[in-house]
Amino acid sequence: MRSRFWPRLFVFILLVVMVLPLPAAAQGADAGWIAEYWPNRNLDRAPVVRALVPDLNINWGLGSPDDLPVDNFSARFTRQVTFPGGPVRFFARSDDGIRLWVDNALLIDRWTDHPAQETYTAGAQLAPGTYTIRVEYYEHLDRAEIHVWWQAIPPEQQGAWTAQYWANQNLAGDPVLTTQVTEVNFQWGRGSPAPVVPSDHFSARFTRTVTLLGGDYRFFARADDGVRLWLDGWLVIDQWRVGPATVFQGDFEDVGAGDHTIRVEYFEQTGDAVLQVWWQRINAGAAVPGEEPWRGAYFANRDLTGQPVVVTQDPAIDYDWGTGAPYASLPADNFSVRWTKTVFMPSGDYEFIAEADDGVRVWLDGWLVINNWTDGPARISRGVFRRVGAGPHTLTVEYYEHTGVASISFRWHRLP
Known part of the structure; x- marks a missing residue:
């Protein structure tokens, strides 16, 4: 008669290995991401794979992580990160759904099927200290990829903008509201900036003076619907159109060191309303404009x-x-x-x-x-x-x- 002892012992050891936590050294601040994977789209029951990944810049294509189906899987990535304090902007791009938390604050929530054609962003004002970054992801069909990163908002992007809002989408007449905002980073959804501004058919203008180092700059704007951006009166981004939230960019070469005026204009027609603006210096000189080496x-x-x-x-x-x-x-x-x-x-x-x-x-x-x-x-x-x-x-x-x-x-x- 065949003994059942060894198969049962093997199953017990396998279960113990699966539920053991990762080493303590792997759970320290800035040690990388702790990855957990499920063979379903809902992070349901216990994960079947645990691993460490150095960064979230993964493109599985038509494949999948080891030991998982190529479609209908999900994952949770957790990391302890120490921030020096100040405003931080988080970015996420995925195919399909993605959510991102800082501690228990949900910053990005795109839990839907979608291709990796759009970068989602959200900002947070963080006090000095260590935070838990948690990212959840699922793959439905076809391609699978996930990209998550963040950057501190530099001092020159932290000053106040003068914001003007109009109750029409043409910036016509007098604004119904003039106020100050610390950054242009809005996801109004189907709402509006303020009670005096309608949720559809409104427009806005944001203006501020910034001190820039000399060099070449790349400006970004993510908008639903139309957006235009000027630097010192020069049009850098011109996407005055109706359409879903999309990231646009424009380069300005040989910006002189000193004070410069940035002006952003925006309109919302119907549906969701989104406007986010940021920039970065891409070259201290002009040898290869717009490119890192x-x-x-x-x-x-x-x-x-x-x-x-x-x-x-x-x-x-x-x-x-x-x-x-x-x-x-x-x-x-x-x-x-x-x-x-x-x-x-x-x-x-x-x-x-x-x-x-x-x-x-x-x-x-x-x-x-x-x-x-x-x-x-x-x-x-x-x-x-x-x-x-x-x-x-x-x-x-x-x-x-x-x-x-x-x-x-x-x-x-x-x-x-």
């Missing part, structure tokens, strides 16, 4: 194996080394390079273009867009990625040189 890792072999010989910050991928080598510590033949960077992209369809001698590969958020990993003279390779969601995306370019001439250039653009 690439991190380049150079290897003394064709396979990107082992430790890189040289690690650099490259302003662009546009090199023609001829029959030479990128650096004296590298061979002229049989070397390889991996470049990575994170870029902010508006939603849309994108074409990526690489010209290389010899092999080249390009990924967007882990998805292979260009794959021409073969020897050959300089030739152009193209790849298209459709329905890119607005927000930060990771680009990876890999290249190898076999023999003879070595060259590579890479660029991309949004398709009309």
Whole structure:
């Protein structure tokens, strides 16, 4: 007669392992995210997988986390983060539903099926201390991805705006309300800014003076419906249209150090009303407007194996080394390079273009867009990625040189 003791003991050990908490070191402040996964969309019953993830910038594509179905799963991510105090803006982009809490305050609530085409934001004024950030997520069908990040609102964005509101959507006549607001970060939903302002067919103008460092700046506006933004009278964003909440951006190069006037105009037609505005300095100079440098890792072999010989910050991928080598510590033949960077992209369809001698590969958020990993003279390779969601995306370019001439250039653009 077969004994039932060992199968029962195995099941008991498995259950104990599943319910054991993560190590204490993993639960300390700023130690990463504690991830819990469920094989259903409702975080129902006990999680079947627990793990640590360093950051929430995950694109599973048509796949899923280990040991979970590719559709109809959910997750909870928890992290202890210490903030120095002051206003903080939180961002989330996902496919499908997402919720974000700071301690027990629900800041972002988009618990619906939707593609990762929109970045949701919310601000919070935090006292110095350690906070629990909790994110819940579910995947229904098709693609699965989640991106969560935050940034302190810099001092130049913390001053008061003069806000004027009109009871029409054309900023016509005299405003019915003039007040001061600390930031342009509103999600009125189907409500209105104030009792004297209607919930539909209203407009607003926000004006303030800010002190900026010299350099190139990128301005963002998320609006439902129309929005326009000026810097010192120059129109930077012009999206005076009716449509759902969408993130728009505009760049202004060579901004001089000193005081500058920002003006934002907005109108709401019907339905939900949303307006959020922020900006960031993207370049202290003007060598490569609007872009942070690439991190380049150079290897003394064709396979990107082992430790890189040289690690650099490259302003662009546009090199023609001829029959030479990128650096004296590298061979002229049989070397390889991996470049990575994170870029902010508006939603849309994108074409990526690489010209290389010899092999080249390009990924967007882990998805292979260009794959021409073969020897050959300089030739152009193209790849298209459709329905890119607005927000930060990771680009990876890999290249190898076999023999003879070595060259590579890479660029991309949004398709009309």
